[in-house]
Amino acid sequence: GEDVEQSLFLSVREGDSSVINCTYTDSSSTYLYWYKQEPGAGLQLLTYIFSNMDMKQDQRLTVLLNKKDKHLSLRIADTQTGDSAIYFCAESSYSSASKIIFGSGTRLSIRP
Amino acid sequence: DAMVIQNPRYQVTQFGKPVTLSCSQTLNHNVMYWYQQKSSQAPKLLFHYYDKDFNNEADTPDNFQSRRPNTSFCFLDIRSPGLGDAAMYLCATSLGGSGTEAFFGQGTRLTVV
Numbered sequence: 001g002e003d004v005e006q007s008l009f010l011s012v013r014e015g016d017s018s019v020i021n022c023t024y025t026d027s028s029s030t031y032l033y034w035y036k037q038e039p040g041a042g043l044q045l046l047t048y049i050f051s052n053m054d055m056k057q058d059q060r061l062t063v064l065l066n067k068k069d070k071h072l073s074l075r076i077a078d079t080q081t082g083d084s085a086i087y088f089c090a091e092s093s094y095s096s097a098s099k100i101i102f103g104s105g106t107r108l109s110i111r112p
Numbered sequence: 113d114a115m116v117i118q119n120p121r122y123q124v125t126q127f128g129k130p131v132t133l134s135c136s137q138t139l140n141h142n143v144m145y146w147y148q149q150k151s152s153q154a155p156k157l158l159f160h161y162y163d164k165d166f167n168n169e170a171d172t173p174d175n176f177q178s179r180r181p182n183t184s185f186c187f188l189d190i191r192s193p194g195l196g197d198a199a200m201y202l203c204a205t206s207l208g209g210s211g212t213e214a215f216f217g218q219g220t221r222l223t224v225v
Contacts, residue, residue, distance in 0.1 A: 004154075033213075042118075042202055043155070043216040088154065100145070100204075100214050102154040 004103035006089050011109045018076040020106045022089030025070065032065060033090040033100070034074045043088065046074070081110050115139050118203050118217035125193050125224055133188040133220045135203030141215075142208040144186040146178060149200040149219070161186060162208055190222075198224045 003025040012018045024032070033048040049056045049063045049072070056063045062075040076083055089103040117136050125131040135144065143162050147155035159168045161180045175197070177189040190197055200221050204214040 035216075040221075042218040043204075045213055045215070048213065086152075099157055099160065100206075101157070102147075104154045105152070107152075 004089055004091055004101055006087075006103040006106045008104065009107050009109070011111055012079050014079060014081060014110050014112055016079055018074075018079045018083065018108055020074045020076075020087050020089075020108065022072040022074075022103055023070055024072065024089070024091050024103075026091060026093050026101075027070065028093040029070075029091040031092050032063075032072050033088075033092075034061075034063065034072075035088040035090060035102075037086045037088060037105070039085075046087075076108075079108075079110055084108060084110050116203055116205055116215050116217035118201075118220050120220060121218060123220055123222050125190075125222065127195065127224055128192045131190050131193055131222070133190075133201050133203075133222070135186045135188070135217055136184050137186075137205045137215075138184070139205055139215060140183060141205035142183075143206045144180060145202075145204040145206075145214065146176075146186070146188045147202040147204065149202055151199075155202055158188070193222070193224045195224050198222055 006022045030051050034046045035043040036046050037043050047058050049065050054065050060077045064073045086105040086107050088105045090100050092100045115138050119134050145160040146158045149155040158172045175191050180186045200219045202219045203217045206214045
């Protein structure tokens with residue numbers, strides 16, 4: 001079945017860039033997503049990328065997709081304290097119909 | 113304006129006492145999902161509706177049921193909550209098909225006492 005994996009924790013200094021990585025197994029994945037979850041809140045879609053793209057940039061966010069290695073990353077430039085949250089990678093594919101499968105999330109903490 | 117609304121935000125129920133969580137949407141989306149999220153874990157899909165078509169995940173316990181009386185509303189029924197069912201329950205909607213954005217509600221945190 002489909003599987004999405006992420007490292008559990010990342011700590012960066014305020015103002016530095018954060019890079020959160022994700023790997024997935026479903027080669028038919030068509031869309032890959034990054035969601036942000038703040039404590040006690042629901043999931044907020046940050047950005048997504050279609051599988052025929054290899055990069056997408058949106059203000060401080062850059063998504064890189066290596067389809068051959070099934071590797072997705074999210075880079076947050078100039079990381080701020082408000083970026084502290086759990087970041088979930090997710091994927092959907094034609095084979096999984098409308099299902100969105102999530103990774104375990106990466107907890108990003110910011111140090112001064 | 114909130115587009116996916118879950119009520120209540122916090123729900124306390126007794127062990128074994130049936131409980132219903134509700135979700136409504138103003139987006140007129142075809143698909144509505146229910147996810148269970150336990151602390152520090154990935155949201156786990158329980159089931160989803162594509163219009164009236166119900167799709168249950170293979171590992172969703174029978175204790176969990178769902179109803180979708182119309183496009184706007186979807187309910188999660190837990191017939192006999194156990195302590196292990198304490199979690200955040202997230203409702204989401206999407207247009208459907210692969211690769212459409214899912215919009216999430218704020219979630220209902222269920223406590224079982």
